Amino acid sequence: MLGDESSSLLNKSFHDLTSDSTIEDFCIGTGHTIFEATLLPAILSAQYEIVLATCFWAPGPTLESLNLALKQLSTRVIASSSQRKIKVNICLSSRSLFQKLFHTASKHGYTYPPDSWKSKLGLPSPEKIPGLQLTIKSLFFRPFSVLHSKYLIIDRRDVWLPSCNVSWEEWYECCVHLRGQVVNHVFAFWLDVWSSPDEAFDTVPQTSSTSDIPLQATYPEPHSSHKTSFTTSPIIPTTLLPHPHNASIRHSLWFLPPRLTPPPQTPLNTTLLHLFNHAQKSITILTPNFTSPPVYIALLTAISRGVNIHLITNRRMMILEQLLTSGSITERWLWRLKRAYKGLLLPRQQQSPSNEASALESARPGIGSLRIDIFSPPTGTSGAASAQVTREDLEAGLVGQAAAAAATTKVHIKLTMIDDEIVVLGSGNMDRASWYTSQELGVMLRGGDVVRRMWSDVQAGLEGCLERYV
Incomplete structure (x- = not known):
């Protein structure tokens, strides 16, 4: 049972939480x-x-x-x-x-x-x-x-x-x-x-x-x-996607069989699953960790109907937290996803184990592609990368995006993009904690030009910081 926080928002319909914003x-x-x-x-x-x-x-x-x-x-x-x-x-x-x-x-x-x-x-x-x-x-x-x-x-x-x-x-x-x-x-x-x-909250005058x-x-x-x-x-069009915390012991115990613990039906969870299930061409995900069973299943289902998947995540990030909240780690789920994807490809391609790499490069007809990248900035750039950049370069927009990622150690952006037309941003990760127990807040933005412009900024910052996994 869901916690009672944000109950008034949860009682609103999806339409009520959608507005035209700037x-x-x-x-x-x-x-x-x-x-x-x-x-x-x-x-x-x-x-x-x-x-x-x-x-x-x-x-x-x-x-x-x-x-x-x-x-x-x-x-x-x-x-x-x-x-x-x-x-x-x-x-x-x-x-x-x-x-x-x-x-x-x-x-x-x-x-x-x-x-x-x-x-x-x-x-x-x-x-x-x-x-x-x-x-x-x-x-x-x-x-x-x-x-x-x-x-x-x-x-x-x-x-x-x-x-x-x-x-x-x-x-x-x-x-x-x-x-x-x-x-x-x-x-x-x-x-x-x-x-x-x-607590009393006064109205706030409309300021400039x-x-x-x-x-x-x-x-x-x-x-x-x-x-x-x-x-x-x-x-x-902008839709707020609240996701209340869930203190239910049923959802807190990760070792229960997945069929016994469906994810809470929150606006954030249901919207993401809807987007995964109705994507036509592509799904792009940036997430710090990847341990959510519903997302794993949804991505495999999307691939099987021809949708191309691009997943960007980390290795060795918050290991203890992952183990406590999901009983597993990102690396394990990535291996499972790669193995399952190979299983989708092999029946028609008749690939032998020695040809696994070529099997993963191109999907058989009707099957989408899977690309997984691990965020791995160049060694030695963290923290000091910006010192080599001049003010003139930054103002000219030449290096800001690349320096932004090069100065970091892990990717912590939570971004889901569907068909280059819809983006979901906010606090929610594609891990079990965000889908089952934590309180989160997301926002869905719809508008191809804006979405592609935002993704272009993020993608430029990722250049040179990704290690191909699949």
Whole structure:
């Protein structure tokens, strides 16, 4: 049975969660560079309210930059002699193993007292940010129900959906900036999950666009990031795909037979399965891990009816987490997928074991192709790649995408593209945790030109960083 979080959104129909929204920009890079290029300037532009939700929270450059931004924002408020503080809500789920083991089971979570902000979270103490009304809360449901969604809402007017956390991780990430009715849907999702009955939320006046508000402090565009701004702000059909956490022990026990544990029927799960089942030409997936049985079955089914599959993932990423939540690891599932694909090809091609490589290169009539790439950036580039790039090169758009991936160690982007026309972004991985137990939030964007432009940015960053598996 599904948890009761985001129940009001889940009661909405698929049509109710779809609206025409505008895409403002799309950014790729590391978590730190995305924060400095996109998210922190947005925070500094806030006039009334900030909502920042993240899964993992850990010390590192990103947290240091966020700390500085909150102080600068407070200074701006005080300097303006405003009688109104800016409300800042920070929401997190995973901080340490100890925190998760002893976390309260209350659905209202744990609110951090002000005297712990600095010592436990690395944030400014209250006297350092007098212009802000800061609330920090955590939610986690044992044994495995982490709140994995990540988003930033500014003044209930703009929303950013990054793939990255507030952490030290140097991974290849992305972030999409949207405006329109989808912002109200994300805010409603946040209220359903994070608000308490005794909390009151005032209406927020309609402000000018954040892009029209001068920033009091700016961050240089990092060399290891690349941002595509959609100057015409294309209007595209946008569907929010909430996925509540599932604390059911039935879904938490990975060793139960798959037929006994179908995935929860959430908007994110059902939409992805629908897209897989109705893809006509191609399915492209970027995912940190690949351990979801429903996805494995759906991809094989799609291949058998002629759809071409391209899967990009990692080796040796979060091994312990994979074992705890799925009882297996990505490498095992990739081997199974390769073996099953070979089985689809061999009956007609009559390939012998010695000809396995040629069998996998071309599918028999009616069978789609399978390509699996492992993210493997050149050795020695991580962290320092951007130092060799000049400002002029970046502004000319010559190296931003390539440097963005070369400065990372793993791919953490969660992207599913169908027929080059539809893309699903957000926090959900193609692993068992995201499909069964974790809370996730995705968004489906429909529009060939926009989708292909976003994929072009991601693909350019992947150049030279992929190792062919199949």
